[in-house]
Each structure stands twice: as structure tokens, then as C-alpha cells.
Amino acid sequence: MERKKPAVRPWGTTAALESRVTTPPENGSAPTKHPRITRRRTAIAAAAVVVGGAVALTACGGIGSHTDGKAASSSSPTAAASATTSTPGPTQTPSATSQAGADAAAAKHTSAAKITITPRSGSTGAKVSGAVKVTVSGGTLTSVTMKTKDTGKAVAGKLSADKKTWTPSGSLAHSTEYAVAAAAVDGKGQPAAATASFATAAPTPATFTGYYTPENGSVVGVGMPVSINFDHAIAQKDRAAVQRGVTMTSTSGQQIVGHWFSSKRLDLRPQTYWVPGSHVTMTLNWKGVEGAPGVHGTQHKTVSFDIGRSQVSTVDTATHMMTVVRDGQVIRTIPISAGGPDHTTYDGKMVIEEKDQTTRMNGATVGFTDDDGKGEYDIPDVPHAMRLSNSGTFIHGNYWSDPSVFGNANTSHGCIGLEDLKGGGDPTTDAAWFYDNSLIGDVVQVVNSPDKVIQPSNGLNGWNMTWSQWVAGSAV
Missing domain, CATH: 2.40.440.10 (L,D-transpeptidase catalytic domain-like)
Incomplete structure (x- = not known):
């Protein structure tokens, strides 16, 4: 037969x-x-990140911008700095007491949310798959934007159900520099932001093998x-x-x-x-x-x-x-x-x-x-x-x-x-x-x-x- x-x-x-x-x-x-x-390895789509499947997450004002939408108050570090002249006058001599008050006021507006972006900013040789991750502790992510720096093309990503982690949806391109901007809020609604840029590794040379008999x-x-x-x-x-x-x-x-x-x-x-x-x-x-x-x-x-x-x-x-x-x-x-x-x-x-x-x-x-x-x-x-x-x-x-x-x-x-x-x-x-x-x-x-x-x-x-x-x- x-x-x-x-x-x-x-x-x-x-x-x-x-x-x-x-x-x-x-x-x-x-x-x-x-x-x-006997004898014998993607296209990256641009898409907005969705929170809970309903609210689109986008960064306000571009990469690295602040996202709370409020003007700086006289109690903020920025306002306190701008209310003084560069050369103190006789009645404006800084004191330990005034500095401590400014520090305390600033601390009230510091978010408990801490954002970590991997790979670290400035790194090179990142893997094109599985290396990029944005995480937050003490809060939840509200916006993550990732783009190629040369073209501005957005990279699609996905947010975890608990809004604590964001990762790209697919593989990245070899020998490409990327920029990531992330925003988060803590339990009191205080915002936090972080940015990073990194480059992916050059492609590993593909090889062929012959199997013989x-x-x-x-x-x-x-x-x-x-x-x-x-x-x-x-x-x-x-x-x-x-x-x-x-x-x-x-x-x-x-x-x-x-x-x-x-x-x-x-x-x-x-x-x-x-x-x-x-x-x-x-x-x-x-x-x-x-x-x-x-x-x-x-x-x-x-x-x-x-x-x-x-x-x-x-x-x-x-x-x-x-x-x-x-x-x-x-x-x-x-x-x-x-x-x-x-x-x-x-x-x-x-x-x-x-x-x-x-x-x-x-x-x-x-x-x-x-x-x-x-x-x-x-x-x-x-x-x-x-x-x-x-x-x-x-x-x-x-x-x-x-x-x-x-x-x-x-x-x-x-x-x-x-x-x-x-x-x-x-x-x-x-x-x-x-x-x-x-x-x-x-x-x-x-x-x-x-x-x-x-x-x-x-x-x-x-x-x-x-x-x-x-x-x-x-x-x-």
C-alpha cells in the first residue's frame, strides 16, 4: 500500500x-x-488609550505638560518664587521660617502617585517586544502617550483593568527613538506626570541554517x-x-x-x-x-x-x-x-x-x-x-x-x-x-x-x- x-x-x-x-x-x-x-520571526497602529473601555486618555498640551488645569496659586512653589525679587530688599530677607512655610505649602500639593517608565529615559538598545511598561503606585494612570520622535506616530497601547499599568499593544520598530508621557492622579485627585525617551536596539541579523543528510x-x-x-x-x-x-x-x-x-x-x-x-x-x-x-x-x-x-x-x-x-x-x-x-x-x-x-x-x-x-x-x-x-x-x-x-x-x-x-x-x-x-x-x-x-x-x-x-x- x-x-x-x-x-x-x-x-x-x-x-x-x-x-x-x-x-x-x-x-x-x-x-x-x-x-x-534524517535531516531537519509589526505594524504599529495609532490609537488612543481607553480607561475602563470608555474614557479616552490623552495628554493635555503635549508631552511633559501639567494636567491639572489650575493656575498656580500664591501658595505654590512657583508662585512663591515669582512673588520675590531676585535681590531681596531690606524688608524681604529670607528666613528659615518663611522657607519652611513654603516647603509645607508645596508638600500639600505633592501627589502621592509615583509614575515609573521603563526603559529609563536616555537608554538605548531596548528590546522591541516586552521591554516598555508604564506603572504607577499610590494612584491611577489617566493618560499615557507614546510616539516615535522622528515622525510623531502614535503607538497603540493597553491599560490594565486596575489602571496601574500600561504597555504597548504590539512590537516596536528596531533602531527607533520613542518618547513617552504619562499622567496620573492619587486618591485625593492630585496629579502627577512623567516623561521619558529611549531608543530600541538595532535588528539582530537574521540567519539561515542548513539541515543535511x-x-x-x-x-x-x-x-x-x-x-x-x-x-x-x-x-x-x-x-x-x-x-x-x-x-x-x-x-x-x-x-x-x-x-x-x-x-x-x-x-x-x-x-x-x-x-x-x-x-x-x-x-x-x-x-x-x-x-x-x-x-x-x-x-x-x-x-x-x-x-x-x-x-x-x-x-x-x-x-x-x-x-x-x-x-x-x-x-x-x-x-x-x-x-x-x-x-x-x-x-x-x-x-x-x-x-x-x-x-x-x-x-x-x-x-x-x-x-x-x-x-x-x-x-x-x-x-x-x-x-x-x-x-x-x-x-x-x-x-x-x-x-x-x-x-x-x-x-x-x-x-x-x-x-x-x-x-x-x-x-x-x-x-x-x-x-x-x-x-x-x-x-x-x-x-x-x-x-x-x-x-x-x-x-x-x-x-x-x-x-x-x-x-x-x-x-x-
Whole structure:
């Protein structure tokens, strides 16, 4: 059977309904699951602040203005100062008593509300998200205004239900200076005000990372390409520089050329299958390399892998047989059952990209459903499963079909089935033998299928392109 996902997934992502154990790709290699080899951040609207959802909060007279609306009285510090001349006369000599009276009068008009604006005024390098906050103690906020200093554009914000805290509604802009003015009143109605200005940090340079297969130190089959999947789209103009950042050599001396399947995927391989026993070394040097405007690489590392023996297995859907050839010699001929007339198996060369002792296959995940919406099949324990395409083509063990179909009829939903026992515990079955004798990177070639040749990008199947087609996809 074939389990195809609604959309073609990157070769190493976790498929639905399959148990996966992965590790974070801190080292740049793909997340892995034993035993298979796998791979692996606003517009600011201007709006008035609303108190209790009803009263618009605005500053009176602009940033830093006083908001009580009263003229200074003779008892205020300002009035007391203006009532005296700069040079005291003989009858106007200041005294400790008059100064104390002025201080006491001023204290009567000091608000208990204390406003704090974060970041502190004059600071730079503020974060664009989560750093700005206006709070008040001993009172409630009545107005908060935040604007960009160069354009005067207002920043929308939100006031807490208790009117004690105000924060911006969204993220701020990088490398921008902002001004904040806040007003509050205490329990007696005495006003308080505060202002501050600060600048946000410059943007952190965006980076791209490449997640690759095969893994460092692995042993793979002769058909295994290097496949690099990027977490950021690589711009067309930058692909040559990114590709030049990948250096590959093989002890076989084979020329290795890259092919861009998309802005996020670069595969590399030789013209023909790898020479058995060769050692391949790959160096990724993307430190400072631009992958897109403002996006640069940081990786600089070297990995290597070895090519094992040569094994190419040919599945003939017309004769219902698979011939396994190792190092030029036929080592086993295995009866198979391929895709039936309504669900034929892809033709062409496919590379084993993952191995699972057991996996679940549900027809509903790929549109094979009955009238009740449930899958035409749902087998939770398909044994000895090896993936051949991203869209769901597998070669796997089959314990539910009558043994007579193997070697005689094509009955699956597109996969290649080999005779097996439930649980897969018998090592003598054809499926168990093939699983135990296969490597990631081995080639399975399907011939005589009425279906089309599989797309080269559907899995690690670039061998279905001519060398000229492959080279044409190189950026260097």
C-alpha cells in the first residue's frame, strides 16, 4: 500500500501517525530517529488609550505638560518664587521660617502617585517586544502617550483593568527613538506626570541554517545523495554563494555537483552512483554568506560519511518479482506485490531514505476513505517499512494478504509488499531479510509499471534526471 500525505513534505519531517524520536539540530545536522538517517520571526497602529473601555486618555498640551488645569496659586512653589525679587530688599530677607512655610505649602500639593517608565529615559538598545511598561503606585494612570520622535506616530497601547499599568499593544520598530508621557492622579485627585525617551536596539541579523543528510559518520548505499534543507528561503541571486559554501570531496575522485530543487533545498551527487567503499567529506562554510537580503549564514563545520557495498534492487511489476543485485551479483530473487490497477506504483529509481521496524499506515491520511470517512485501511503495525518517497511510497512487509499474491498479483495502494508475519519477528521471511540487508541510500528501481516516473524531488530520487538536467540546476 502507499500512504501519501496531502502535500509533499520535506524528506526528513515527521509524518503523521508515525512514532518519532527526534533530537534538536543544534549541530546543524538533521533531527534523527534511530535507525534511519534524517535531516531537519509589526505594524504599529495609532490609537488612543481607553480607561475602563470608555474614557479616552490623552495628554493635555503635549508631552511633559501639567494636567491639572489650575493656575498656580500664591501658595505654590512657583508662585512663591515669582512673588520675590531676585535681590531681596531690606524688608524681604529670607528666613528659615518663611522657607519652611513654603516647603509645607508645596508638600500639600505633592501627589502621592509615583509614575515609573521603563526603559529609563536616555537608554538605548531596548528590546522591541516586552521591554516598555508604564506603572504607577499610590494612584491611577489617566493618560499615557507614546510616539516615535522622528515622525510623531502614535503607538497603540493597553491599560490594565486596575489602571496601574500600561504597555504597548504590539512590537516596536528596531533602531527607533520613542518618547513617552504619562499622567496620573492619587486618591485625593492630585496629579502627577512623567516623561521619558529611549531608543530600541538595532535588528539582530537574521540567519539561515542548513539541515543535511546523511549524518556524520554514517555508512550509506551508493545511491545516497547529500540533501540540504534550509530553514530560510535562499534568494536566487544568493544561491551561487551559498552553493560555493559547500565543498565536497570523495576518495573515488568523482565530480560532485549541486542541484537546486527549490529555494529551500539543495542536493549534491556525482554523475553515477558512488563508488563502493569510498569516503566522502563535506565542509559547510556559510559564515557571513548572504542567503537573502539581511539573512546570513553562521555554520562552519565538516562532516563525512562512507559508501558501503553496492546494492540495487529491481522491482518488475509485470513479473511481480524483485531481483537484488549486490556488487554486480544477484544474491536473491523475491516475490512481491506492487500497486493494483487503481493505485499503481511509481516507475523509476528510488532511494531508501528511512527505515522503520514498524509503522502505521492509514488510508484516511491520503484520501483513501470509505463512505463513513474512515480509511480504506488502517494497519497500526506494518513491519519492516522502508520509505522510498516523500509522498508515501514504501517497500514493506505484508502479513495481511494471502501468501499467494506475492509473485502473482499487484494488489496494494501503491507500495511494494513483501511476504511477512505479524509482528515481524521471523528473520527468515522475505521482508525481514530485505530489511536486514538494506542500507539507507540503497536503490530500488521499479520497471514495467504503467504509472509515470517518480518526480526527482519526491524523496531522494534525483537519479531520475539526466546528468545534463542535473547540472542545469546548479547555481555555479
